[in-house]
Amino acid sequence: MPEDRAVPPLRIAVFGAGSIGCRLGGALTAAAAVTLIGRPAAMAELDRTGLTLTGPGGLRTEARPATAVDASAAAGADYVLVTVKSADTADAARLLAPHLDDRTTVISFQNGLHNARVLAEALPGRRVLAGMVPYNVVRSGPGAFHQGTAGRLMLERADAAEPFAAAARTAGLPVELRGDMPRVQAAKLLMNLNNAVNALSGRPLREQLGSRPYRLVLARCQREGLAAFRAAGLAPARLSPVPARWMPAVLGLPDALFRRIAAASLRVDAQARSSMWEDLRRGRRTEVDSLQGEVLALAARHGLAAPANRRLLELVRAAESADAPPSWSGPDLLAALDGQDG
Ligand SMILES: NC(=O)C1=CN([C@@H]2O[C@H](COP(=O)(O)OP(=O)(O)OC[C@H]3O[C@@H](n4cnc5c(N)ncnc54)[C@H](OP(=O)(O)O)[C@@H]3O)[C@@H](O)[C@H]2O)C=CC1
Ligand SMILES: CC(C)(CO)C(=O)C(=O)O
Structure with a gap:
């Protein structure tokens, strides 16, 4: 035997x-x-x-x-x-x-x-x-x-x-x-541009993504990301029912329509948050340099501007050294992209 x-x-x-x-x-x-x-x-x-x-x-x-x-x-x-x-x-x-x-x-x-x-x-x-x-x-x-x-x-x-x-x-x-992991990572990075929006909002993902002003902020970040990837010849993989290139338009839909079309993205626990929210809450340095910062770097390499990502990066930086975690409202955050925050 x-x-x-x-x-x-x-x-x-x-x-x-x-x-x-x-x-x-x-x-x-x-x-x-x-x-x-x-x-x-x-x-x-x-x-x-x-x-x-x-x-x-x-x-x-x-x-x-x-x-x-x-x-x-x-x-x-x-x-x-x-x-x-x-x-x-x-x-x-x-x-x-x-x-x-x-x-x-x-x-x-x-x-x-x-x-x-x-x-x-x-x-x-x-x-x-x-x-x-x-x-x-x-x-x-x-x-x-x-x-x-x-x-x-x-x-x-x-x-x-x-x-x-x-x-x-x-x-x-x-x-x-x-x-096609580079394409998978590009698509994931576009999703992770929401980490900063979510962290700055101080709200659970479902509530934050359910609110159009926050989604408009994310849409602007994603448009800049998509343009940078296009210039770099990198096509993000399709990781969700809605292809990455349509996502900014879908994010801009009224809440009720968005909830129907993006039901899968909203299928998250009511209390789920992004990893960047957790970093800010625990007073840790965030990954914003590898997310918004990556779009900025790629855009700059191809002669493109990425003002929405730049602004969010600045706001997350400020939040990292603030005494209390941030709680931006959607309309205020949207206005802040145009330098109107007060
Ligand atoms: N959390 C999430 O939901 C998701 C996270 N990710 C990604 O996964 C990665 C990990 O994220 P996450 O798990 O949230 O991060 P965490 O901060 O929760 O975990 C990382 C851990 O590694 C520890 N660490 C760092 N350096 C050392 C070291 N030299 N020796 C021992 N321990 C060390 C950190 O300690 P310390 O904090 O003290 O430095 C921390 O406890 C990130 O890239 C994130 O973007 C991806 C998808 C979802
Ligand atoms: C899963 C997801 C997209 C949730 O926001 C994430 O990657 C993160 O929190 O870092």
Whole structure:
């Protein structure tokens, strides 16, 4: 009789155990040996409370992944998921570099256009894949993370992606492998232009997107983003029933009509918020440079102006150093785009 040798589970390290890292890493414990690497206080809390994940369809899972506070815990992992904010990506790569060898595939599950490239440049010889998380996750209490919308992870198609995708599916995380990740990231960036609008509004996503003045602000940002992508020859992928190029016009519709046409975008928990709202509320630096700032940079490279994105970037910057979180009304924010804020 051949010896019954069980295949060892995949080893997955998550670098940057915050909302997305805990959601993905916590779920993946069902199919892999997971280590969450995060800040000492956050990891001590998880060791104390364990992880509770809640979400659409009555999702409620408890998990107790291993935790660590040092990048050395990623040594020997089959996969390292990078889930820090964009401004911390270069630092994450620097910290991980001495501990990774060619067994490891690094996956960036971050917003923005360039995180996978930043990782690849700082980790020469290692495989780096771009990923995309479509749903929002917020920390809802000690050790608790809530996913407010449903959706499929997207991941660059490659042989090295297959074992991860299989484990993720087993763990209840649907994954779609894509051959067009730059286009996927462009489409996601257009959606993420709403993060600033949402954060400045101080309101839940459903309420904010349900209100036309806020949508008109987003529409102006998206028009500038679409023009910049067009000039760069990058066609955003279609990630929602409404193609990205029609979105600004749809955003401008009266509320009742918008609710009918964009029902899928509004199918979010009543309390769901953007990750940038959470950053402002916790007094953290936001990712606005990788979102509005990315449109500004791309537009400038092609001789285009992007005044709405510039203005929102300035307002988010101001909010980052303000004493209290912002609560702009829709009409005031719209007026602020034209420099009329008072
Ligand atoms: N939250 C969401 O709904 C969504 C987020 N995304 C994207 O996913 C990425 C992650 O976002 P999110 O999970 O919200 O971010 P979080 O801030 O919740 O999580 C990142 C965590 O990484 C920690 N961290 C940063 N640097 C280090 C380090 N050197 N060592 C250990 N820990 C570190 C941070 O700590 P500290 O804060 O102390 O720096 C933080 O706890 C972003 O690119 C975001 O845009 C995408 C879709 C949805
Ligand atoms: C899921 C979405 C679009 C929610 O706003 C997001 O990516 C974020 O909050 O960063």
